[in-house]
Amino acid sequence: MPFVRRYKNLNTDLDALYKAIVNELQNEKELNIGRELKGDVNGVPFMSVTANRSTIPKLVTGTLREVTVTITGEKNDYLIEMHTGEWFSNLAMPYFGATILVGPLAGLAAAGTTGLMAANYGRKLKNRIKELVKKHSKEKYTDEKVETFI
Amino acid sequence: MPFVRRYRDLNTNLDALYQDIKKELQQDKDLTIANETVGVINDVPFKSIIAVRASIPRAITGTLREVTVTIAGQPDDWLLEMHTGAWFGNMILPGAGGFLVAGPFGAAATVGGTVVFAAEYGRKMKNRIKELVKKNSGKAYSESKIETFIS
Numbered sequence: 001m002p003f004v005r006r007y008k009n010l011n012t013d014l015d016a017l018y019k020a021i022v023n024e025l026q027n028e029k030e031l032n033i034g035r036e037l038k039g040d041v042n043g044v045p046f047m048s049v050t051a052n053r054s055t056i057p058k059l060v061t062g063t064l065r066e067v068t069v070t071i072t073g074e075k076n077d078y079l080i081e082m083h084t085g086e087w088f089s090n091l092a093m094p095y096f097g098a099t100i101l102v103g104p105l106a107g108l109a110a111a112g113t114t115g116l117m118a119a120n121y122g123r124k125l126k127n128r129i130k131e132l133v134k135k136h137s138k139e140k141y142t143d144e145k146v147e148t149f150i
Numbered sequence: 151m152p153f154v155r156r157y158r159d160l161n162t163n164l165d166a167l168y169q170d171i172k173k174e175l176q177q178d179k180d181l182t183i184a185n186e187t188v189g190v191i192n193d194v195p196f197k198s199i200i201a202v203r204a205s206i207p208r209a210i211t212g213t214l215r216e217v218t219v220t221i222a223g224q225p226d227d228w229l230l231e232m233h234t235g236a237w238f239g240n241m242i243l244p245g246a247g248g249f250l251v252a253g254p255f256g257a258a259a260t261v262g263g264t265v266v267f268a269a270e271y272g273r274k275m276k277n278r279i280k281e282l283v284k285k286n287s288g289k290a291y292s293e294s295k296i297e298t299f300i301s
Contacts, residue, residue, distance in 0.1 A: 004238055034184035039206040048237070050202055050216060052185035060191055060222065066200060068215060070237060081238055087198070087220055088154055088231055091299055104227050105156075107192030 002083040003126065004149040010137040012075050017136040018047045021069050024128055025051040030116050031067065046072045057116070060087045060108040064118040067125065080133075082125060086118035152233040153276070154299040161225050161288035168197045170282045171219050174275070175201040180266050181217065196222045207266075210237045214268040217275065230283075232275060236268035 025031055031051040038047045048070040057063040065085040072079050088108070134141045175181055181201040188197045198220040207213040215235040222229050284291045 002235075002239065032185070034200070035182070035202040035204075037203070037206055041207060041210050044210075046206065046210065048215075050184065052200055053187065054185075056187055056189040056191060056196070058191070060196065065198070065218060065233075066185075066216070068235065072210065079238065083215075083235055085152075085218060085233055085235065088222075088229065089152065091154060091229075105194060105223050105229060107194040108196070108222055108229075 002081055003122075004079055004081045006077075006079050006147045006149070007133060008077050008145050008147075009139055010076065010133065010141060010145055011139045012078065012133060012137040014045065014047070014071055014073075014075055014078060014136075017132055018049070018071055020132045020136065021071075021129065022049050024125065024132070025049065025067060025069070028116075028121075030055060030064070034066070041072070044072055045074065046070070053116070057087070061091055062086050062089055062117050062119065064116045064121045067121070069125075069129070080129060082122065082129065084118040084122040084125070089118070152231055153272075154229060154231045156227075156229050156297045156299070157283065158227050158295050158297075159289060160283070160291065160295055162228065162283060163286045163288070164195065164197070164221055164223070164225060164228060167282055167286040168199070168221055170286065171221075171279065172199055174278055174282070175199065175217060175219070178266075180204060180214070184216070191222070194222055195224065196220070203266075207237070212236045212239055212267050212269065214266045214271045217271065219275075219279075225288075230279065232272065232279065234268040234272035234275070239268065 022033065025033060030053055032054040033049060034052040035050045036048070040046055048068065050066060050068040052066045053064055063086060065087050068083045070081045172183070175183060180203055182204040183199065184202040185200045186198070190196060198218065200216055200218045202216040203214060213236060215237050218233040220231040
């Protein structure tokens with residue numbers, strides 16, 4: 001599930017913010033940077049990084065598969081999109097904590113505490129991005145300067 | 151938006167199907183294979199491939215960003231998941247045909263006729279996968295052998 005935030009009037013150093021986010025992804029041992037795109041789209045600066053899971057997971061359903069973070073805009077008006085992809089997320093039954101997989105495929109859904117789950121990782125990265133935006137902005141961060149689109 | 155299908159009683163050659171899907175992704179000039187994960191999870195064979203957009207798009211909103219196809223299971227009981235990711239997909243206002251993006255972002259949301267949109271690509275790929283499943287299966291394909299899960 002992606003989330004998008006628009007930030008205004010923060011005077012953010014977007015290059016430094018982007019590099020800090022790339023570092024954050026590189027620090028996760030299960031992830032490899034798969035692609036970086038930097039340029040502009042119709043005159044709007046654009047930076048995007050995708051990190052892919054580098055190892056076979058111990059379970060599949062809900063496990064983190066890839067993360068993409070995109071920054072586009074100018075220092076006083078920009079968007080950040082974060083997408084965390086997970087395998088077979090729509091086979092999970094959220095209210096029962098179970099999955100519909102049975103028979104030979106049940107092994108895919110075996111639950112464990114060691115999996116790098118997309119939902120947990122997404123929450124963690126979202127909080128970390130907030131800290132990094134504050135760190136790389138010259139103006140004070142306030143909630144009214146931020147709009148979230150889910 | 152991902153979709154997942156479960157296929158049963160088709161006796162499908164999953165290795166050949168995976169290779170055909172990989173070729174399909176490689177043939178798209180806008181995509182590059184970024185990662186392949188092949189192995190076994192709790193005794194269930196598992197193959198996953200991700201192809202990412204290799205170039206800066208001409209427009210952002212809704213443009214194809216990456217495609218992931220995963221196959222898991224045995225020839226007579228397996229799952230296929232396809233995910234097509236789009237940039238800023240949740241900024242599209244469905245029904246109005248417009249975008250929420252304004253001001254300096256208006257340009258980034260510009261729609262052009264030559265852009266590869268995730269929704270269109272996903273539809274095309276889904277149909278192609280159906281053909282490839284038929285091609286690589288030892289038994290007759292029928293709707294009763296397939297179950298689709300959409301979130």
